[in-house]
Amino acid sequence: MSELRFERVSLQYGSLRAVDAVDLTVPAGQVVGLVGESGSGKSSLAAAAVGLVPPTAGRILLDGTDVQRLRRRDRGLQMVFQDPYSSLDPRMSIGGSIAEAMPRGVDKRAEVARLLELVNLDPGRAASLPARLSGGQRQRVALARALAGQPKVLIADEITSALDVSVQGAVLNLVRDLQRRLGLSMLFISHNLAVVRYVSDRIAVMRAGTIVEEGPAGQVLADPQHGYTRELLAAAPSRHTSLWEDAS
Structure with missing residues (x-):
């Protein structure tokens, strides 16, 4: 804290x-x-x-x-923005977007799964593109991505x-x-x-x-x-x- x-x-x-x-x-x-x-x-x-x-x-x-x-x-410090779609690369899977924010030395596959579960999303959705998610789901991904950076x-x-x-x-x-x-x-x-x-x-x-x-x-x-x-x-x-x- x-x-x-x-x-x-x-x-x-x-x-x-x-x-x-x-x-x-x-x-x-x-x-x-x-x-x-x-x-x-x-x-x-x-x-x-x-x-x-x-x-x-x-x-x-x-x-x-x-x-x-x-x-x-x-x-x-990590920031979550108003529009989750514009803050996520539409060509990148949600798992890739989350992993991109992680520090080096982390088991990215396992950490992506943990973070998706943490925001109440099925880890099996990691390969999905943002366009396949609802607005609320995309905002959950944005939260997971922010948490991936291990913010204070x-x-x-x-x-x-x-x-x-x-x-x-x-x-x-x-x-x-x-x-x-x-x-x-x-x-x-x-x-x-x-x-x-x-x-x-x-x-x-x-x-x-x-x-x-x-x-x-x-x-x-x-x-x-x-x-x-x-x-x-x-x-x-x-x-x-x-x-x-x-x-x-």
């Missing part, structure tokens, strides 16, 4: 400041749900953490070490937003189960507070590139201090939670 910390992180694209002096900590072994509307800077913050874009200012620390000093492969911290960026509600439930239940079984530290990003509150120990609310509220999930949900948090809470139907709890 590892701690991921953002210290005064800013990201600027030309004249646009996407992220503005963000301080945020993902404690070891916990899930921090980062919620906010589209364009609030959530995905930009995640992209900086995994090395896709360099921060304009500030530092991103993994267990106290600035991740910019580490090679991307050595950062111990997992970043999940809108991983259920393109799925039907019933399929969302199965994926969210899986994420929650994996996090608990593996003791993962996780930054879980969504525009939907109903999704975030289902999996998170802590919740951070992001608007226009800044964190406007952050705290234990129960506290933020029961007594939101910022008007924007209250807006998100009012727009998050609680009926989704019961649907997800019934999903398998």
Whole structure:
């Protein structure tokens, strides 16, 4: 288990400041749900953490070490994206995609089978191409691929937003189960507070590139201090939670 910390992180694209002096900590072994509307800077913050874009200012620390000093492969951070189909090579078998992310010296055939079982997929599907899988199955493959890199911290960026509600439930239940079984530290990003509150120990609310509220999930949900948090809470139907709890 590892701690991921953002210290005064800013990201600027030309004249646009996407992220503005963000301080945020993902404690070891916990899930921090980062919620906010589209364009609030959530995905930009995640992209900086995994090395896709360099921060304009500030530092991103993994267990106290600035991740910019580490090679991307050595950062111990893996990201699962919104669209699993675009993140998987359509010409490569799902087993090949998972194996590609593994470190050297691993029995790749055995590890692919173990990871597919871990995400509730039949290991016999390892030779299948992504096009032969449903959206929910492809997202399970994307999770397995991320876990193949043996991450210290997992970043999940809108991983259920393109799925039907019933399929969302199965994926969210899986994420929650994996996090608990593996003791993962996780930054879980969504525009939907109903999704975030289902999996998170802590919740951070992001608007226009800044964190406007952050705290234990129960506290933020029961007594939101910022008007924007209250807006998100009012727009998050609680009926989704019961649907997800019934999903398998």
